[in-house]
Amino acid sequence: MGCCSMWLYRMLCFLFAFLLFQVNSSSISLLSSRPPQSCPSEHSSALIQFKNSLSLVSDSEICRDSYPKTESWNQSIDCCSWEGVTCHSLTGRVIGLDLSCSLLEGNLPSNSSLFLLQDLQWLNLAHLNFIDSQIPSEFSKLRSLTHLNLSYTGFHGSIPSSLGNLTKITFLHLKSNNFEGQIPDVFGNFKKLIMLDFSFNNFHGLFPSSVFNLTGVTDMAFNNNHLGGPLPYNISGLSNLQRLFLSANLLDGRVPGWLFSLPVNLALLDLSSNNLSGNIESCMLSKLRNLQELDLSNNSLLSLSSCSNDVNSTFPKLNILCFSSCNIHQFPSFLRASETLSHLDLSNNKIQGSISKLEAEGLESLTYLDLSFNLLTNVDQFPGKTLQTIDLRSNSLQGPLPTPPHSIHHLLISENELTGEIPSGFCNITFPQVLDMSKNNLSGIIPRCLANYRFLSVLNLRMNNFDGKIPTMCTDEGSWLRSLNLNNNQLEGPIPRSLVNCSELEFLDLGNNNLNDSFPRWLGVLSSLQILVLRSNKFHGPVPNLRSTSFFTSLRVIDISQNEFNGHLPTKFFQNLKGMKDIHEQPAGPYYIGELYYKDSMILTIKGLERTFEKILDIFTTIDFSSNQFEGQVPEVVGELKDLLVLNFSHNSLTGQIPSSLGNLLALESLDLSSNKIEGRIPMQLTNLIFLAVLNLSQNNLVGPIPRGYQFNTFTNDSYIGNLQLCGFPLSKECGESEGTEAPPSIFDEDDDNGRALTWKFAMMGYGCGLVLGLSMGYIVFTAGKPAWLVKIIQRAPNQKVRRQIQKN
C-alpha cells in the first residue's frame, strides 16, 4: 500500500465490519420480538463437528481481542444462542457464523461439516489458521452467502472458479493469505458485490477484466499482488466506486482516462508502485470533485502537469497527494487553488528551477511538503502559512537560506548549496522540533536562539562553515534537545558547560572543529548520552578516571581520536561503560536512533576507512581513542566490554602487553592497536574473536609466534608489519624451535571451507543467534566490504529478527 492510504483503508475495514454488525444485530432484534425458533439439530451437530475438527491455540499475534468463542458452545443449549452463531428469526436455521479471532486452527477439508450449513448468509472466519489448506470449492455450495470474510486464514493455492456461483455475494474479503495463480474472471456473476479485498496475496497473471463491469462496488483492493497488464481503455462499470487500491502490482501501460471521468464519488485512488505511464493533467484531476487521497508514487514513467489551456482547476476535497518517484519536471503550481490539500509528497522527481512567490501562494492548508531529492535551485518562499514539515534534502538550492514560516516543526534542508548566515527569522519559529541544515555552505555564528528552543529535539548543522563559539545551550529548564550535531565546521573555544542541562541529550557530535578544551567529564551525568564524538579538535589533557560509577552509563559510541589527549588510558572510565556490556535488545529488534522525520547520522573510522553512518542502530558500539598521546598499558578491564564491535587505540604511545582479556570481546569485528610500543606475544585468546574481520597490530614491538586458527588464518602481512620479531603464518619468517607454534583450536582442517562455516555456525548458536545476527545485519546496513563468509552465513540463516530488520528499512 502506498504512502498515504493506510488511514482511509482502516476506516474502510471498520465500515465493512460495522455494516456486517448492523445486519447481524437487526436480525437479532427481529428474533427477540417474535417467538424464538430453535436451531435444527442437523445445524447444531454440524457446528459441533466443525468445532471439533479444529483445535484451540493459546495466542494470536494479529488479533487484539481474540478469545475462544467456541469454548462456550453447549449442545444442551439452543445453538441460536451460541457465541458467534446467528439464526433466522422465523425458521431458526443458522444464517450467520462469526468465528473471527477465536483462536482456532486446523484443516478445512472438502467434506467439512461447515458446508452443510447451506443457509449461511454471513460467514466470517478471519484469522482462523487453516494451515496447509487450499480453499475448498465446496464454498460454492453456500449459495446464500452475501458476506464472506476469509482474510488472514492461511489458505494457499488458487481460487476455484466455482466461487463464481456465489451470485448473491456483496462483501468478499480474501486479504492476506497465500493465494496464488490467476484470479478467475468470474466477477461478471457478482452483480451485487459492494466490497472486495484480494490484497496481500500472491496472485499472478492479468488483472481480471470482468471487475470493471461491476456496477455496485464501492471498495476494491487488489494491492500487493503480482497482477500485470494494462488497465482497460474503456469500461462499462464502476459507477459507484469510492476507493480503489491497486498499488504494488505489475500494472503497466497508460493511466486510463476513465479513472478521471467516473460518474462517481471516488475519494481514494492508490496506484502507487506499478509501472504505469502517461501524464496526469490538472484538468483531469479536477474532475474528481470528491477525491481526498491520491497516491501515484513510484511509477517512474508517470508525469503530472497543468493543462495547456490552464483553466482554474480546483480540487474541493483533495487532502493527500503523493507523487513521489515519478517523472515530474515542474512544481505543480496549479495546486495552489486547493484549500484542502494538507499533505504533498513530490520527493524523488526531477523538479527543476525555482519555486517563486507566485507559485508558493495559496495552498492554505498545506502542513506537509516533501520535495526532497529533486533538482530545485531556488525557493523564494515556502508554500502555505501553516506548514509544519518541509523536506528539501538533496536539491541544488543556492543562495541564502530561506526563512521558514513560523509554524514549522520539521525543517530538513540538508545537502544543498546554501550560503550565508542563518537569517534572523529563524528566531521567530513558534515550535521547532527538528532543524537539519547540514551539508550546505552556511557560515557565521550559530544564533543563540536556535540553541535555546525548549522543544527543539534535533539541531544538525554538520558540514557547514560556522565559526565562533558554540552558544550557551539548554538555558530553559526541561530542554528536549536529543541530538546536537555540529561536526565539520570551524567552531572554536570550549564546550559550553550549559550542555550539562540538556538532560535528554543522546547524540553529541562536535568532531572536526577547532574546539579547545579538556575532556568534558561533566557530560557524564547525562544518563541518556549514547554517542559522543569529539574527534579531530584540540582537546587535551588526560581522560580522567571518574569516581562516580554512574557516569557515562549509556555511552555506546565514543570517538575522541585525533586530539591531544595524554596520560594513561582511564581504567575506571571503561569500567563505567555499562552501555557496552549488557545491551538488552528490544523485543522488536534493534532500531535506528532518531525520530519520525529524522535519523541521526555520523562519520567514523571503521576498519581503517572513514565511513558515513546514515542511520545508527542502537546496538552499535565503538571506542576510538586513536591518534592521541596516550601512554601506559591497555587496561585489562576493556575485556569486560563484551558488546564492543570496534576498538581503536592506534597511533598512541602505549606500552606493555596486549591483555589476554581482549579475547573476551566476542562481538569484536575490528581491533586496531597499530603504531604503539606494545611488546610481548600476541595472546592466544584473540583467536576466540570469530567475528574479527580487521586486525591491525602493525608497528609495535610484538614478538614470538602469531596464533593460528579461525580468523587468524585470514589476516595478511599487513596486520603485522613493523614487528621485527614476530614469526609464523602469514609472515615469511618461520618460528624457531624454541618459539614453538601453537596448534589451531579447530577440529576441522583449516583449508576445508565447509568445516569452517560449520564451526562458525556452532559458535553462533552457542551464544544466541538473535543478537549476533542482529548486530551483524545492522552493521551491513551501513558498511560495505563485509567479509564474504559472514554475509553467507547471514543469508543462510532463517532468522526472524533479520527479516524484521529488513522490513524496518
Ligand SMILES: *[C@@H]1O[C@H](CO)[C@@H](O)[C@H](O)[C@H]1NC(C)=O
Ligand atoms: C474481515 O476480517 C478482517 C481481519 O480481521 C477485518 O479487518 C475486516 O473488517 C473483516 N471484514 C468484515 C466484513 O468483518
Ligand SMILES: *[C@@H]1O[C@H](CO)[C@@H](O)[C@H](O)[C@H]1NC(C)=O
Ligand atoms: C451445558 O448446559 C447445561 C444446562 O444449562 C449445564 O447443565 C451443563 O453444565 C453445561 N455444560 C457445559 C460443558 O458447560
Ligand SMILES: *[C@@H]1O[C@H](CO)[C@@H](O)[C@H](O)[C@H]1NC(C)=O
Ligand atoms: C472427510 O474425509 C476423510 C477422508 O478423506 C475422512 O477421514 C473424514 O472422516 C471425513 N470427515 C467427515 C466429517 O466426513
Ligand SMILES: *[C@@H]1O[C@H](CO)[C@@H](O)[C@H](O)[C@H]1NC(C)=O
Ligand atoms: C459452480 O459453477 C461451475 C461453473 O463455474 C459449475 O460447473 C458447477 O456446477 C457449479 N457448482 C455448484 C455447486 O453449483
Ligand SMILES: *[C@@H]1O[C@H](CO)[C@@H](O)[C@H](O)[C@H]1NC(C)=O
Ligand atoms: C462487460 O460487460 C459488457 C456489456 O456490458 C460485455 O459485453 C463484456 O463482455 C463484459 N466484460 C467482461 C469481461 O465480463
Ligand SMILES: *[C@@H]1O[C@H](CO)[C@@H](O)[C@H](O)[C@H]1NC(C)=O
Ligand atoms: C467506450 O464505451 C462507450 C459505451 O460503452 C462507447 O460509446 C465508446 O465508443 C467506447 N469508447 C471507445 C474508445 O471504445
Ligand SMILES: *[C@@H]1O[C@H](CO)[C@@H](O)[C@H](O)[C@H]1NC(C)=O
Ligand atoms: C517501487 O516499485 C517497485 C516495483 O515497481 C518496488 O519494487 C519498490 O519496492 C517500490 N518502492 C517503494 C519505495 O515503494
Ligand SMILES: *[C@@H]1O[C@H](CO)[C@@H](O)[C@H](O)[C@H]1NC(C)=O
Ligand atoms: C516498465 O515499462 C517499460 C516500458 O513501458 C519497460 O521498459 C520496463 O522494463 C518496465 N519496468 C518494469 C520494472 O517492469
Ligand SMILES: *[C@@H]1O[C@H](CO)[C@@H](O)[C@H](O)[C@H]1NC(C)=O
Ligand atoms: C480563473 O480565475 C480568475 C481569478 O479567480 C478569473 O479572473 C478567471 O476568469 C478564471 N478563468 C476561468 C477560465 O475560469
Ligand SMILES: *[C@@H]1O[C@H](CO)[C@@H](O)[C@H](O)[C@H]1NC(C)=O
Ligand atoms: C517575528 O514575528 C513577529 C510577529 O510574529 C514579526 O512582527 C517580526 O517581524 C518577526 N521577526 C522576524 C525577524 O521575522
Ligand SMILES: *[C@@H]1O[C@H](CO)[C@@H](O)[C@H](O)[C@H]1NC(C)=O
Ligand atoms: C563556501 O563559502 C565560502 C565563502 O563563505 C567560499 O569561499 C567557498 O568556496 C564555498 N565552498 C563551497 C564548497 O561552495
Ligand SMILES: *[C@@H]1O[C@H](CO)[C@@H](O)[C@H](O)[C@H]1NC(C)=O
Ligand atoms: C543548569 O540549569 C540550572 C537551573 O536552570 C542553572 O541554575 C545552572 O546554572 C545551569 N547550569 C549551567 C552550567 O548553565
